[in-house]
Amino acid sequence: MFIRNYPLAKATSLGVGGPADYFARPATEAELISALQFAEQHDLNVIVLGYGTNVLVRSAGIRGLVIQMADNFAHVQVDGTTITASAGCLFSAVSKLAAYHRLTGLEFAVGIPGGIGGAVFMNAGAYDGEIGPLVRRVHFATAAGPGSWTRDEFSYSYRHSRVQQEKIVVTRVELELRPGSREEILAKMNDLQARRRARQPLEFPSAGSTFKRPAGHYVGPMIEQAGLKGFRIGGAEVSTKHAGFIINRGGATADDVLQLIQHIQREIKQRFNVDLEPEIRILGSL
Numbered sequence: 135m136f137i138r139n140y141p142l143a144k145a146t147s148l149g150v151g152g153p154a155d156y157f158a159r160p161a162t163e164a165e166l167i168s169a170l171q172f173a174e175q176h177d178l179n180v181i182v183l184g185y186g187t188n189v190l191v192r193s194a195g196i197r198g199l200v201i202q203m204a205d206n207f208a209h210v211q212v213d214g215t216t217i218t219a220s221a222g223c224l225f226s227a228v229s230k231l232a233a234y235h236r237l238t239g240l241e242f243a244v245g246i247p248g249g250i251g252g253a254v255f256m257n258a259g260a261y262d263g264e265i266g267p268l269v270r271r272v273h274f275a276t277a278a279g280p281g282s283w284t285r286d287e288f289s290y291s292y293r294h295s296r297v298q299q300e301k302i303v304v305t306r307v308e309l310e311l312r313p314g315s316r317e318e319i320l321a322k323m324n325d326l327q328a329r330r331r332a333r334q335p336l337e338f339p340s341a342g343s344t345f346k347r348p349a350g351h352y353v354g355p356m357i358e359q360a361g362l363k364g365f366r367i368g369g370a371e372v373s374t375k376h377a378g379f380i381i382n383r384g385g386a387t388a389d390d391v392l393q394l395i396q397h398i399q400r401e402i403k404q405r406f407n408v409d410l411e412p413e414i415r416i417l418g419s420l
């Protein structure tokens with residue numbers, strides 16, 4: 135059930151980072167729970183990964199067990215205006231499925247890479263939409279077994295959700311949508327995808343927006359005004375297309391990316407007196 139010393143660079147969109155001591159890809163809830171029980175019995179730290187599109191794994195890798203919830207854990211069901219999607223369903227694919235079923239509310243998700251589990255953890259969103267308000271129930275697993283939160287028990291805010299506070303693995307999510315016109319839904323999705331292609335450096339590996347948006351400021355323009363567009367450390371570069379993204383120009387290491395993050399934080403603090411908080415989740419041992 136476990137792979138030893140799994141290279142996590144293969145499991146993240148940035149393509150950097152060291153190995154996981156143990157790596158598991160459960161296909162069922164029962165397999166997931168037994169992996170969590172194994173970790174508990176052996177006192178192993180557990181880290182969950184979806185598609186790794188919002189993480190930076192440090193060069194030393196992760197001591198403990200990494201559980202991947204991706205295409206190994208992806209079932210979806212549509213029932214009236216409710217879509218129930220397993221954690222490993224691609225968020226973008228679920229939004230397209232909603233359009234097919236004439237359900238509106240998920241248009242913003244088209245083009246957001248990664249899975250539903252990661253989206254719920256991050257309260258992923260774009261263009262004035264976010265997943266939080268659509269959640270009807272979150273199902274999860276711990277070593278003690280399965281559980282769930284109702285809409286009222288699941289709290290969220292900008293790029294934050296209750297999942298970040300609790301040691302749980304999201305297994306599936308029920309999303310409540312509204313009936314809509316397929317033509318209007320698809321027109322909105324096409325518009326949002328075109329905007330993404332025009333603004334984001336999708337041709338290079340990245341982990342999306344590096345930093346959270348600080349109240350009253352826009353990250354990309356601040357980094358640009360600080361003269362950092364195109365600034366490189368090793369193979370990590372501040373994108374010349376969108377300064378809010380750090381891209382892997384080829385051969386970047388996790389240390390390159392981390393040093394670039396810290397350099398940007400220092401420059402922005404000095405110039406604008408603003409503290410930039412990473413949106414990217416930085417995982418692993420020092």
Ligand SMILES: Cc1cc2nc3c(=O)[nH]c(=O)nc-3n(C[C@H](O)[C@H](O)[C@H](O)COP(=O)(O)OP(=O)(O)OC[C@H]3O[C@@H](n4cnc5c(N)ncnc54)[C@H](O)[C@@H]3O)c2cc1C
Pocket residue numbers: 147181182183184185186187188189203221225245246247248249250251252253254255256257258259260297302303304305334336340341342343415
């Ligand atoms: C080009 C690009 C564009 C992007 N655009 C956007 C955007 O517009 N809006 C936006 O919000 N994000 C964006 N992102 C970031 C990212 O795609 C989203 O945050 C996505 O929802 C993360 O999903 P994932 O499966 O890749 O999660 P991962 O990156 O694998 O994990 C993210 C976090 O969630 C946790 N996690 C993952 N799955 C589970 C689970 N099943 N249970 C418990 N915890 C879990 C992980 O431990 C980690 O801390 C972008 C990324 C890229 C590369």
